[in-house]
Amino acid sequence: MTKRALVFISFGTAHLDALGAIEHLEKNISASMENVDIFRAFTSRIVIRKLAEEQNLVIKTPAEVMDELVQNGYESVLCQTLHVIPGIEYEKMAAELLTYRESFSTFQISRPLLSAQADYEESAQAICSMIPFRTDEEAIVLMGHGTPHFANAAYCQLENTFRFLGEEHVYVGTVDGFPGIEYILSRLKTRGIKTVYLMPFMIVAGDHAKNDLAGESPDSWKSILEASGFHTLPILTGLGELEQIGEIFIRHLKEAEQV
Numbered sequence: 001m002t003k004r005a006l007v008f009i010s011f012g013t014a015h016l017d018a019l020g021a022i023e024h025l026e027k028n029i030s031a032s033m034e035n036v037d038i039f040r041a042f043t044s045r046i047v048i049r050k051l052a053e054e055q056n057l058v059i060k061t062p063a064e065v066m067d068e069l070v071q072n073g074y075e076s077v078l079c080q081t082l083h084v085i086p087g088i089e090y091e092k093m094a095a096e097l098l099t100y101r102e103s104f105s106t107f108q109i110s111r112p113l114l115s116a117q118a119d120y121e122e123s124a125q126a127i128c129s130m131i132p133f134r135t136d137e138e139a140i141v142l143m144g145h146g147t148p149h150f151a152n153a154a155y156c157q158l159e160n161t162f163r164f165l166g167e168e169h170v171y172v173g174t175v176d177g178f179p180g181i182e183y184i185l186s187r188l189k190t191r192g193i194k195t196v197y198l199m200p201f202m203i204v205a206g207d208h209a210k211n212d213l214a215g216e217s218p219d220s221w222k223s224i225l226e227a228s229g230f231h232t233l234p235i236l237t238g239l240g241e242l243e244q245i246g247e248i249f250i251r252h253l254k255e256a257e258q259v
Helices: 019-030 045-055 062-071 088-098 117-130 150-164 181-191 207-213 221-227 243-257
Strands: 004-010 037-042 076-081 106-109 138-144 170-174 195-200 231-234
Touching (some): 004 019, 019 037, 037 062, 062 076, 062 088, 076 088, 088 106, 106 243, 138 181
Parallel strands (some): 004 076, 076 106
8 A cells, every 4th residue: 555644734833722723723634634644844943943942842844754754665745734825934845845756656735725715715704703793893803924925915815805705894914014013003093993803814823823912012913902092802713723724724635636
């Protein structure tokens, strides 16, 4: 029988409580596959080092997992990325992985979460299903990571997808890129919003969610919004915990299998 491997690759998180979102995705996606061995890799060397030093938890890099698969005679490898957008981290990961393509009889890399318009629409519906009933004075604010890469435009497309679906009071900002908190503030004030649900648009509710989004420091989005008179309701749930998000990744996995 052909030795098959399914490798889950994400940026990673050093927060053990947030790691559950990755594990939830891995479990649900793995259940859609048969006769495969499951492996995990993180792309962040900083996260890998912190987990080893602080938690005695060993997570391999994508290259280390590939070397292991070659040594153990795997023939078919499917890499399931858990990245949100096809940005810098995704491109670096793909470039590294493709050097191993000739080492296996079949080798495929799946697409990140936001790759086609259907992905945007299903992701938007997943977010809105968490807060189905809102008044005209309530809004949802999502925090994405952001990147200097041109793929950062995905966050603007996501917000426009909410508009397309009739959701006028959902706003998308980023930690490291445009749009930022200044944009969010301007839209909330223009729309006369009073209450803001704060959610991370990231696979895990880790450091950015706990500190940059909902932390108590003066420069967190929560503090900035409250200083401007808004009532905030943080929802620290990673995308990986949402069933609909898992279904998008499963679809991407099936599509990669068929290539």
